[in-house]
Amino acid sequence: MKSVLDFKKGQHKITMLTCYDYWSARLLNDSPVDCILVGDSGAMVMHGYPDTVAATSELMALHTRAVKLGAPDRFVIGDMPFLSFRGSLDRALDCVMQLMQAGAQAVKLEGAAGHLPLVKHLTESGVPVMGHLGLTPQSVHALGGFKVQAKTEQQAQRLKKDAQDLQAAGCFALVLECVPTQVAKEVTEQLDIPTIGIGAGPHCDGQVLVLQDMLGAQTHFKPKFVRHFADLAGTIKQAVNHFNEEVQSGAFPSPQESYA
Ligand code: KIV
Secondary structure (H helix, E strand, O other): OOOHHHOOOOOOOEEEEEOOOHHHHHHHHOOOOOEEEEOOOHHHHOOOOOOHHHOOHHHHHHHHHHHHHHOOOOEEEEEOOOOOOOOOHHHHHHHHHHHHHOOOOEEEEEOOOOOHHHHHHHHHOOOOEEEEEEOOHHHHHHHOOOOOOOOOHHHHHHHHHHHHHHHHHOOOEEEEEOOOHHHHHHHHHHOOOOEEEEOOOOOOOEEEEOHHHHOOOOOOOOOOOOOOOOOHHHHHHHHHHHHHHHHHHOOOOOHHHOOO
16 A cells, blocks of 8 residues: 655656545555545535535545445545534544544645644644645635636735645645646645646646546536546446346346346
């Protein structure tokens, strides 16, 4: 299993996929991807909420446990959900404890301002922390939607400062979501820790996608940065139709699929 010490710049590109359940985790366990993110995007992908605000610590711990059971050999990162790290230190630690005891090897949290002391406290307590800047979906209502961030010089400077601060507070890696390619390149060049991009262009030290997006399993919404590496929705529809036809025609189950 990879460890936090393997997250280095300049070796191979880091690959990360989201995962929320046991059976797809089993598939990822046998894959070459470096790490699995149990993202709070699970609230949308698995539960149908319009954003990630609905995710709770309990929900994230439940998904993390299922993923770790399916992927015991993978480095698993658990997402700290909406506001779980903005209240008291006790509440934040309770969430971290739930995620780590469910099997995560690290936690991820969005943003920088206001919780740098928490990041420092966690890293000093032996908890690896991944940062997340740019489009931080938990702030979707303040950002006015899922939009590209850091488009102005001032916003780009702020992002660079936040990235430096998160690195100084002890983060071992940083997700950059939906920022212009040039900004992601400059942030990547200025940091000693690796950046992992999603909608942040090719210059990041690694890439992350939502599993169901890259598999083409959910097709109702396709941001510009998503590439479908498969047509899982098509494959599933075809298989379900085929099953239905074979049952209707009596071709399924055959004698070989029945007990004498
Ligand atoms: O929750 C998530 O899936 C994420 C990725 C978009 C990085 O945070």
